Amino acid sequence: MSLQPGRLRPLDGPALAVQDDERRERHVRTIWAIAGAAGLVVSLVACGSPSEQASSDGSADGDSTTVTVGATPVPQAQILEFVRDELAADAGLDLEIVEFTDYNQPNTALTEGELDANYFQHKPFLEEYLDGNPEADLSYVGNVHLEAFGLYSEELEKVSGLEEGDKVAVPNDGSNMGRALKLLEDQDLITLEDGAGDTASKKDIAENPRDLQITPVEAAQLPRSLPDVDAAVINGNFALEASIPAEANTLAQENTEDNPYANGLVVPASDTDAPAVTELNELLHSDEVKDYMQEQWDGVVIPLGGEN
Structure with missing residues (x-):
């Protein structure tokens, strides 16, 4: 059984020769009508809710639930x-x-x-x-x-190496941009407005003493952007996938406590x-x-x- 609606395979009916006998033709149509009705019943059963299917699966010995x-x-x-x-x-x-x-x-x-x-x-x-x-x-x-989010750079070795006007890439989706900006704030690179919250954006930056160019980039593209910026705040999964922690310098990581x-x-x-x-x-x-x-x-x- 499957947690998601099943997909029926085409029915393989017997090979019946085409004949002029009208009775045989009606018989063939009847066979396929019955088969089609059976298939419809199976399809309707398979398309039950996931909870119903899971419950049904659990009642059959040796059956597994596909998720x-x-x-x-x-x-x-x-x-x-x-x-x-x-x-x-x-x-x-x-x-x-x-x-x-x-x-x-x-x-x-x-x-x-x-x-x-x-x-x-x-x-x-x-x-x-x-x-x-x-x-x-x-x-x-x-x-x-x-x-853990990380601030990475191919050239710089410390956060203190970031200079006025340097370009820093961050994720462009709302919740992850806020998370990246919080990391920059924790490193005293920027200050966010009071109450900016989890979905803080560039407009919530109250102070940017180094005039850093905060550049939003689609999260999956952040590792590729690293050669073109001075530093980037990269989501942990994309950093791992691109071997960023092993190949680039980790300038900072976000606080994991109560994250x-x-x-x-x-x-x-x-x-x-x-x-x-x-x-x-x-x-x-x-x-x-x-x-x-x-x-x-x-x-x-x-x-x-x-x-x-």
């Missing part, structure tokens, strides 16, 4: 691959992983029913998406890990308590997954508890 999850490649897809290969089968899950290389598509795909869940975003990003897409009814299940930008699993609100979703969320918080994160990305990807 299709959208994720950005690093580290989310790699974490899901570990769960799929090492843990999912024993939990009765069959994970299908769909990779996305930007932040724009996964919520749309989930809203449109192409996915059962996604795993790529923090809660402020989801809230920003829901504000702009009121028809979407998505729910954040719980924190799984934190990817609101943890990544977690997101599902349609109606499926928040679906058994398969609960099972997957528990696997993502297992000791095995925490150990995997620490071994693979010690200090850059930080495993968290499930509270949100």
Whole structure:
């Protein structure tokens, strides 16, 4: 069984010779009408709600529930691959992983029913998406890990090396731009207006003593932009994917204590308590997954508890 609507394969009926016998022709039409009706029944059963399908799957011995999850490649897809290969089968899950290389598509795909869940975003990003897409009814299940934002440079070795007029690239989406600006503020490079909040933008910069050129760039393109700027604040997953921590200078990292930008699993609100979703969320918080994160990305990807 699958958590998402199944796709029927074409029916393979017997090869019947075309004859002039009108009775035989009516018989053939009857066979295909019955087959078509059967297919319709199967299709309707397969298109039940995810919760219903998960419940149905759980009642069948040896049956597994297929959960299709959208994720950005690093580290989310790699974490899901570990769960799929090492843990999912024993939990009765069959994970299908769909990779996305930007932040724009996964919520749309989930809203449109192409996915059962996604795993790529923090809660402020989801809230920003829901504000702009009121028809979407998505729910954040719980924190799984934190990817520390970093300020990187190919040429500079310290924050103090930034000079007047230098160009600093930041993510161009609202919640992540605010996060990047907060990192710059923590390094005494800028000062934000009081109450700027998580979605602070360039207009919320109250003081910029070095007259830094704050340049918004699509988050996935930030690693590529690094040679063209003096420094860039890069999302942890994109930095890891491009091996930025190993190949560039890390000038600063954001404070991880009480950080609101943890990544977690997101599902349609109606499926928040679906058994398969609960099972997957528990696997993502297992000791095995925490150990995997620490071994693979010690200090850059930080495993968290499930509270949100």
